[in-house]
Amino acid sequence: xxxxxxxxxxxxxxxxxxxxxxxxxxxxxxxxxxxxxxxxxxxxxxxxxxxxxxxxxxxxxxxxxxxxxxxxxxxxxxxxxxxxxxxxxxxxxxxxxxxxxxxxxxxxxxxxxxxxxxxxxxxxxxxxxxxxxxxxxxxxxxxxxxxxxxxxxxxxxxxxxxxxxxxxxxxxxxxxxxxxxxxxxxxxxxxxxxxxxxxxxxxxxxxxxxxxxxxxxxxxxxxxxxxxxxxxxxxxxxxxxxxxxxxxxxxxxxxxxxxxxxxxxxxxxxxxxxxxxxxxxxxxxxxxxxxxxxxxxxxxxx
Numbered sequence: 001x002x003x004x005x006x007x008x009x010x011x012x013x014x015x016x017x018x019x020x021x022x023x024x025x026x027x028x029x030x031x032x033x034x035x036x037x038x039x040x041x042x043x044x045x046x047x048x049x050x051x052x053x054x055x056x057x058x059x060x061x062x063x064x065x066x067x068x069x070x071x072x073x074x075x076x077x078x079x080x081x082x083x084x085x086x087x088x089x090x091x092x093x094x095x096x097x098x099x100x101x102x103x104x105x106x107x108x109x110x111x112x113x114x115x116x117x118x119x120x121x122x123x124x125x126x127x128x129x130x131x132x133x134x135x136x137x138x139x140x141x142x143x144x145x146x147x148x149x150x151x152x153x154x155x156x157x158x159x160x161x162x163x164x165x166x167x168x169x170x171x172x173x174x175x176x177x178x179x180x181x182x183x184x185x186x187x188x189x190x191x192x193x194x195x196x197x198x199x200x201x202x203x204x205x206x207x208x209x210x211x212x213x214x215x216x217x218x219x220x221x222x223x224x225x226x227x228x229x230x231x232x233x234x235x236x237x238x239x240x241x242x243x244x245x246x247x248x249x250x251x252x253x254x255x256x257x258x259x260x261x262x263x264x265x266x267x268x269x270x271x272x273x274x275x276x277x278x279x280x281x282x283x284x285x286x287x288x289x290x291x292x293x294x295x296x297x298x299x300x301x302x
Contacts, residue, residue, distance in 0.1 A: 001231075005224050006240045010247025012217040012302045013085040013092075014255055015209035016077050022206040025077035026187070026194045028213070029070060033184040035214025036222075037177075043223050044177045051174035058182070060166060061175065065183035068159030070190070072152035076302065079152070082145030084258040089248020090130060090268045091149040092302050093275060096241055097123040098157030100278045106161055116278050123274025130267025176222045217302070238279055242272055244302065 019028050051057075080088050097120050103110035112120075131146050166175060202210070228237045245268055252258035 001224060001228050002237070002240055003243060005221050005228065006243025007247050008216045008221045008224075009240070009302050010089060010244045011251055012213055013076075013080065013089040013248045014251040015213040015217070016080050016088075017085040017252070017256060018209040019206050019213070020077065020081055022202045024195055025074050025081070026191055028077045028210075029073040030184070030187045030191050031210045032073065032214040032218045033069065033180055033187055035211060036218025037180045037184045039215045039219025040173070040177045040180060040222055043219075044174055047173075049171050049174045049177075051170055051178055053178070057166075057170075057178075060162075061179050062182050062186065064159055064162060064179050065186055067155050067162070069180065069183035070187055072155040072159075075148040075152040075155070079145040079148035082141045083149070084252055085256060086245075086249035086252030086258050086260065087130065087146070087264065088149045089252070089302065090245040090264070090271060091127065091146060092153050092156075092248075093241060093245040093271055094123055094127065094150060095153040095156040095160070096238075096275050096278050098154045099160045102157050102161045107164070115280060119274045119277025119279075121274070122277060123271050126267045126270025126272075126274055128267075129263055129270055132263065173223060173226055176226075180218065241275055241279070245272065 016028055019031075023031070076088060076092065100110075100112070100116050101120060104112045104116075127150065131143070163175075225237065225240070228240075249258075249260060249264070249268065253260055
């Protein structure tokens with residue numbers, strides 16, 4: 001199941017690259033949210049899971065819809081217009097590093113340990129190895145694409161830290177369903193503002209990619225990830241973080257003939273090593289939050 005989830009999320013970068021031949025980044029966001037909403041909504045209905053919807057929860061989940069879905073989905077899709085899908089998959093895997101930094105700033109029970117600090121440094125060294133010194137040249141389109149994907153990982157980190165305050169009193173799958181539904185509703189006007197009246201002439205490959213990205217990557221993978229947490233715990237479930245960039249690189253090479261140079265191998269190894277150090281370097285908490293279920297972390301959804 002771990003490999004299946006990692007393969008689904010890793011293939012998301014390939015699906016987005018294929019879709020960019022036919023539709024725009026914001027249309028990709030809307031399409032994947034629509035099919036993801038259907039998939040996870042059917043599961044919630046089948047299980048008869050209910051969430052106590054309040055005005056405050058709607059506001060909170062609307063924020064998460066923007067920071068955890070609309071913005072990062074759009075940034076990744078836009079970034080892949082300028083960089084390889086495999087590179088995007090590797091850069092997106094920096095999400096736990098940003099989560100560790102933000103958690104140490106905003107959560108009283110979290111702090112930066114020496115191992116986490118080393119992991120953060122190692123991860124950023126991997127980003128530099130992968131992108132090169134041109135990362136400061138913001139006039140270069142490929143650099144902007146890389147920064148967009150890194151920005152998406154940062155957004156996921158914000159969402160993961162913010163979500164921790166909501167998981168104690170609500171079922172996580174029902175929250176995910178509400179979040180994706182709100183994201184879909186909020187994306188509709190953006191499509192018309194940015195694209196006007198969009199056309200939908202798509203190849204068979206794009207249609208299948210959109211179904212895979214939405215039904216599998218944005219819907220089913222959420223459900224499977226929480227099932228995995230229930231069965232093996234959050235620590236071992238987090239190993240999916242290491243599977244995603246490997247799958248993304250492999251599929252980019254196999255299907256799209258994307259090159260894998262020495263800088264890609266070195267940068268990927270450093271980033272994965274940094275993520276491993278960050279995740280293994282969690283300090284014992286001196287303050288325990290009363291409304292947080294640690295066994296239900298927010299999933300990374302590329």
